[in-house]
Amino acid sequence: MHLDKNLVCADQALLQLGRRLSADGYRFTCVTPATHARNNDRPVADKAHDLRDVFGWSRPFPPALISPDELAQLKRAGLVEDQGELLRSVVRWSSIDNLLLVHSAWPTESRDAVFFGPDSYRFAQLIKDFLQQHPRRVENAVDIGCGSGVAALLIAAAAPHAQVCAVDINPLALRFTAINAALAGVANVSVERSDLLEDIAGMFDLIVANPPYMLDTRQRAYRHGGGALGAELSWRIIEQARERLAVGGTLLLYTGVAIVEGRDFLLEAVRLHLAGPGFSWHYRELDPDVFGEQLLEPGYEQVERIAVVALTLTRIV
Template sequence: MSNLQAPTLPSEETTAPDTSYDLALLQLGRRLQADGYRFTTVTPLTHERNNAREENRKARSLRDIFGWNRPFETDLLPAAELEALLKTGVLRAHAGLWVSEVRWSSLDDLLFVHSSFPTVAHDSVFFGPDTYRFAQAIEEHLRTSPHPIKNAVDIGSGSGVGAILIGRARRDAQVLALDINPAALRYTAVNAALAGTENVSAWHSDILAGASGEFDLIVANPPYMQDTQQRAYRHGGGRLGSELSVRIVAQAINRLSVGGSLLLYTGAPSVDGVDLFLESARALVDMPNLAWTYREMDPDVFGEELETPTYAKAERIAAVVLTVTRTQ
């Protein structure tokens, strides 16, 4: 491993100011787990529609505070907990009330911390319907692939879902969670500690540039929109957002062990019936030493983007899974 930098996750005894936020998140996650907290994160439009209802203008429960990100009054949290979360920056003042700076989402029995709603900052860490589909694809691969996994990597790990699912299912594997976003690495470290996956490490890297060696499993759920603001959590580059996904394919197929696989969940824009992502990726994976499959998990996602000038010529955006295995 080279040129990598790992964030430090504090222990319970750590009191240094630069780790207090991370520790506060870990303690909050454990508190929510103990309380049986669960929240399914929806699309931004559905989230907005729910919060716009008059009865939802203020929070009435922990789900409202940490799931729906609704403002809440002082009496909804114990005074000591409120004060501690305000001090560490997990909560902040908002129009005479309080609001959380993070969200907590459920995935089966796991909890993941990620950015608050709406995700508008350039370093936002996204979790939503794509995350659930990505998780389903990984879990299916882990159930059906006979290839042993000793070294795995999650490219653009975000909240760390891919790495943590692999780490929990394959306790003997060493799993890297790679991202260029420091906020994502911090959240991944917290989420890995909360999940008890000590074999998962969060590292700073642009795709695989900072990591060495071959991998038995590479997974990725990269940004795949062409975002006019080029926000890191959302922007997939040119070709209507498919450019980054193609770059990941190009790098990953050269870093697979024999029998190892790349599992890429991404968005595929179509113009005049042509899948722009598949058109580019096919040229990379149609090789004698590679076997690959391609399927649509959802034929129509982010349909509202078709109303924007950027996607004026697009027919649809599909959610797809490309699996590539090195055979020799």
């Protein structure tokens, strides 16, 4: 990934801020947007009182609340905005295991927002469980729609001999992934712009993806899955992965599905199109009911619930 000089300076400032927060023991668990809103609606949450309020809860803060060098780094990165006499960071920092990751501030309204949240934690656990249960050596891996880069970083740390590619169509996601990789100290992650797998070459023995799976009227890249009920992107990933898995290679797909009258249409498509020799697969529901507030949105009038599912697809010949 190539950055112009101004971006390099900004990214270095953001990296230094991450190192300072890490050294100070900063930790924050990122919650759903609805939970975040409820926390920030409380009377005591009108402004920040500590670093977690500033960089986790995205609350306005008085300049004196953070150290002068932290404020200078935030300004050098161009990621602070004025709110009257207060300031507000336009990035958040969230933690998972020993990683600290920069991503977009709440609320994630912009079209190029980089999302991190409960899905990221569940996706990370899926990857960790797979790597522990399948000791096969990973040589070439790719994280499709990398976002903050959490999946790529976990794979790279677990398999330091592997070449791990993090791809996304969102330039901001690529920036943040590169910064997060530098902060984590992993050297075997490359960051590339690609629409799924279309713009990169090679075969892979591990493909992971946590794609958007909602219908979003604003079609924000981090949220909009396309198709009738948000499953189009997930199916495109399955189709492309089938062509790019090496023998013995696996696709780990973490996604959400809209359940209508008890039917999981993604599962029905998997059963229909993945039957026969060549591949083995396992499909399971990880959480039966997430993002219930989405059912109030246009297009969801017939949807009973949104479930989180995991597909493990392995090429056997």
